[in-house]
Amino acid sequence: MSDEQEAEVAEEEETESQDGLQEGDFISLDYTARTVEDDDLVDTTSADVAEEEGVEAEGREFGPRTIVLGAGHIFEPVEEDIYGKEAGDEGTVTVEQAFGEYDNEQVRTVSADKISEDDRYPGARVNVDGQQGHVETIIGGRARVDFNHPLAGEDLEYEYEIVEEVEDADEKAKGLFSMYIDADLDMWIQTDEVEEEVEDEEGETETETVEKETLYIEATPQLSMNQQWMFQKQQIAQDVIDRLDLDRVIVQETIEGGGMGGMMGGMGGMGMGDADIEEALEDVDVDEDEIVEELEAEGEDEDEAAAEDADATEE
The missing domain is CATH 3.30.70 (Alpha-Beta Plaits)
Structure with missing residues (x-):
């Protein structure tokens, strides 16, 4: 095979590898994740699955999630399995230690005073010095807290279906x-x-x-x-x-009209604006010298009245 033919084959293989979904594509994805060891439900987009598992659905919205491939919205092994596929395809992927290895050093003894009284029981989720964990035991004034992720060391199995590629x-x-x-x-x-x-x-x-x-x-x-x-x-x-x-x-932010706010706004409109005040002042014929003379005259009259009052008091 000549160099030219080899180049054409390589180009065809590269083109084929780019078929289907790729990094940066937006997709609508349905999935359910469970622990491999105990088959415990971890997450799901299915309302039916949640109901079967007795998951509290109040305040939660179920349905396909829109994600961006390559943006870290799902675990990398799941993304790798999706690349090259198309809408309607399904798959099952095992994600090993999805939330990292279990670290024994992350289990520490702390003062019970650092934990709210309402949370001083085994299994309680707590925040100690800005770090999330769960209480293992409490004896006296000491608490044993596990700061590992609740699923640390667990392998997860993801079942997914690509609902559609999102274009809108x-x-x-x-x-x-x-x-x-x-x-x-x-x-x-x-x-x-x-x-x-x-x-x-x-x-x-x-x-x-x-x-x-x-x-x-x-x-x-x-x-x-x-x-x-x-x-x-x-x-x-x-x-x-x-x-x-x-x-x-x-x-x-949209603020609807009506109510006292609207009334106050209407009342404000009845007052005079700055432009109205300036125009009104311009229409008044004011002589500054006359005003000064009137003020000085008033001051002199007040001084004379004060002097007369003083004389009358002395008499």
């Missing part, structure tokens, strides 16, 4: 946000025309109208009070901007 930009945005924030948010992407000051080659600035791809998010109390959003909004927004090739993210 709005759905991609919602999927990305769901990785960070467990809240049902209204969001949409639109192209805005924005006026900006730009500098030309000669260093002079001029106003130009530019287009910006913008993700709008309707703010909700759940979003405003979400701690991860409060402390990481810049990083979250930047991740969405980079992955969806956007220019900006705008979080907007």
Whole structure:
């Protein structure tokens, strides 16, 4: 086989290897994860599976998850198994020690005073000095706490189905946000025309109208009070901007009219604005010298009255 033929074969093999889903693709994924040793349910997107296992469903939303391949949204062995597949394909993958090895040194004795009285019992999830763990035993004023991940050392089995490849930009945005924030948010992407000051080659600035791809998010109390959003909004927004090739993210709050707020706004409108006051002053014919003379005359009259009062007192 000639060098040219070998190059063509290599190119064909590389093209074939790129068929199907690849890094950076957005997919909708159904999955169920269980421990290999005890077959305990760890996570699932299926409401039926959760019900069979007696999992408390209140406050949780079940259904396929939108993820980005290669973004660390699922375990790497699962991603590797998905690459090259298509919508409708299924698979089963074993993830060895998904949450790391079990470390005996992470089991430590601490003062029971560092644990809330309500959590001083075996099995309680606690936070000690900023580290999460669970209580193994409490004897006297000492507590034995395991700071390993609850699933450390466990192998997990993932059963998954690729529901579809996600193409809609709005759905991609919602999927990305769901990785960070467990809240049902209204969001949409639109192209805005924005006026900006730009500098030309000669260093002079001029106003130009530019287009910006913008993700709008309707703010909700759940979003405003979400701690991860409060402390990481810049990083979250930047991740969405980079992955969806956007220019900006705008979080907007809608306040409905009516009520006392609307009444106060209406009452404020009855008053005079700055422009009205200036116009009114301009209409008044005021002579500054006359005002000064009147003030001085009033001062002299007051002095004379005070002197007369003093004389009358002496008499």
